[in-house]
Amino acid sequence: MTIYSLILATLTFGAMFSVLTLSLNLQYARGGMINFGTVAYFAAGAYAYAIFTQEPPSGLDQYLFGFDMPWYVGFLAAGVASLLFALLTGWPTLRLRGEYLALTTFAFAEVFHSVLLNERRIGNGSVGLSNVERPDPTTLGIDDTLGYAFAAMALMLVTAFVFNRLLKSPFGRAIDAVHDDEMAAQAVGKDDARIRLQVFIISAIPIGFAGALYAMITTLVAPSMFTAQVTFFVWIALVLAGEKTIIGAILGAMALVLFQEVVKGFPFETVRAAQLASSGEEIVTGILFILVLRLRPWEKLAKRGSA
């Protein structure tokens, strides 16, 4: 693997996962909500894109729906799908706190995964949907890999921009107030339940788009791509570079993806050696995560910086 392809892969997938960490940043660091079901919005987006853009079933296909729409319709559908999923699962549960909200979001994501796996009529079950429609950047004169790297970075930048705009507004003030002291916020007329739901849904939409992008890049959607491991991955990415800042969320995702790509791309001699390396990567990541949570280096740096 060349340095160039390593950088591109890191940028593409790093930017894509940054969208997820940015969303967690909004939900957790600012909104105080622990969401352990992030992968479900990602999957909803990916599957929606695939279903809307593929051809109706024929021959041995087991899935029921295929609307054969152009890619931009599929892309929009992806955002709507994750919005709806967030609305459906958020509305009854957001009054739960901390660990309980974490559990329900986690359970919903596992339910969704289970449905995708078992309901062959939605997406061919464990086999998944292949040959997903993939718009071609070369029609614009850009190299394919580079084109998708740009697309991912564009999505990341737009998401960061939108979230930042949101946070710097009176709505952002309200979010912070509700997070700081719910009772006092209510006493000045802030409807905390509605604000939380709004944050939850708004932060889910870009994840849907990221899911569509993922489907485009890999041309495949299958349940095995959307397990709790993805949720845990983005949580670790969020915390590693400081969960409070937007730049931290982006850097954390980039760094973790880089680490993974380096390990993946290393020319190992045996399958066993490659397995050992990827396990080693998990262990190191886990340890770093535990250390960062305990030592909170970013907060200390921020305090020293402002002092």
Add this chain to the structure above:
Amino acid sequence: MTVFFQLMLTGLVTGSFLILATIGFSLTRRVEGFLNIAHPELLGVSAFTTWGLNVMLGWHIIPSAVVGIVFTAFVGLIIGRVVYDPIRTLGPAILLITSVGVHYVLGGSVDALVGTGIRSLDIPLAESYRFWGLRITNYQMLVVAFAALATISLALFLNKTPMGLAIRAMSANPELAASRGIDVKSTSRITWLISSGLAGLAGVMLAVVATLSTDIAFNQILQILAVAILAGLGSLYAVVAAGLIIGVAMDVSVFWIPAGYRPLVAFSVVILVLMFRPEGLAGKKSR
């Protein structure tokens, strides 16, 4: 009709396994105050240690199992003391998030040492017994027996021994317990040992009745969560009841819905309980 009763019987076995897997989780939740989602990984640690000794080194299953359980108990203790106890004051949400990291480390370690692929223990084939048109294997009966044994022993321990009473005091109110002179540190240590040891026992049972793959431990997490949430913060008996309810519900549901959805029954329980009665069966609000 026989099919239905057979499913209830297997449900009893599943429920017993869940009880074993969850008591330790519930204990940590009550005493240490957080949901440790790395707990199921300990089942994997125990299962594979036992496998390693039994298959790779050729030991008889019983010493392999014993060493596996004891080893797991100590792994849990070390993690508890090194990782969780120092950050206890940061609150249950942070501890829950930290356990994601522990899950990565334990999962990665097991993956690294064992590699992929399916394994099974080197033990005699299961013998089935038939009665009233139902069948059950000796190993399945073993799971039920151990679950009963563990529950009764733990109940006796918690009610009759000084250390057990100390644990109960700590789970009710740690600050009060500390001010009454209870040695919080050693109570905490014993709790980690017991809960991890029980996880170890559950892991061995898993290895005995099922085939092992490296992700098998994590697959149990939803079921364990379901039992713990349904049981609530209350007594051991609530865990037993919850375990049996969910075990039976999961297996009996196969009567009506495809087997692949079996875990979904567990997840749905989690969601429904948290939405409508977060205190679970036991009924106590969390502190």
Add this chain to the structure above:
Amino acid sequence: MSDIILSVENVIMDFGGFRAVGGDHGLSFNVKRGGLLGLIGPNGAGKSTTFNLISGVLKPTKGRVAMDSVELSTLKAAEIAGHGLGRTFQTPRAFPSLSVIDNVMVGADHPEEGPIAALLGRWRAADAVLREKAEHALERVGLADRMNNPVANLSGGELRMLEIARQLNRNPRLLLLDEPTAGVDPSLQLKLAEILAQLHAEGTTLIVVEHNLAFLLDLADSIVVLQNGALLAEGDPDSIRRDPAVISAYLGADHET
């Protein structure tokens, strides 16, 4: 517009087996529009609970609370606040993530506060206007020079004044003040009394819970005395001062005069 802005009717608050408010028949009293009502009583009389029942933090077990004939007991706390009710808390509650002036601004009813407005940037004009109002409020309480500081640097008394500023900015019709002088040194108390008198003169109805009877009895135009969750006495400050039942209720209970 009727004479009465707030009516508390036969309100009972039970926590399990314990009756915090209500006595035998429930607690009832009316608050005159534009008045300054003092709510007093020994510790444990149920004063803060009554505030919580009015502002919606608690829902009464029985009875109702109505403001301008809108029944509050069925509304959420945020909705009640939206109807023109403000309150401060026993321990001042500030938002540590926000600066001093943002703490004040967040209290206001911002016309463009939703996420859509945020995305479209439509809030800037209204925000500038509200910011000026907030600055005025901070000037009135003497915190204008700390406008952009983090809240962490403020003392207890200053936090109290910040809460007051937030309510000044909101301009509620009915303002509940829970022990406003607690933790405030005497020089600042004078300023506080001034501000409360100004609010009273401007027509805001005030209900003040206080242990500092000297502070309160000069300001208030009527008093309600609670004991063990029930109404002990009601009337103007002078007759309450002399009421033997009130005096004996206070003897042996801690209070500052």
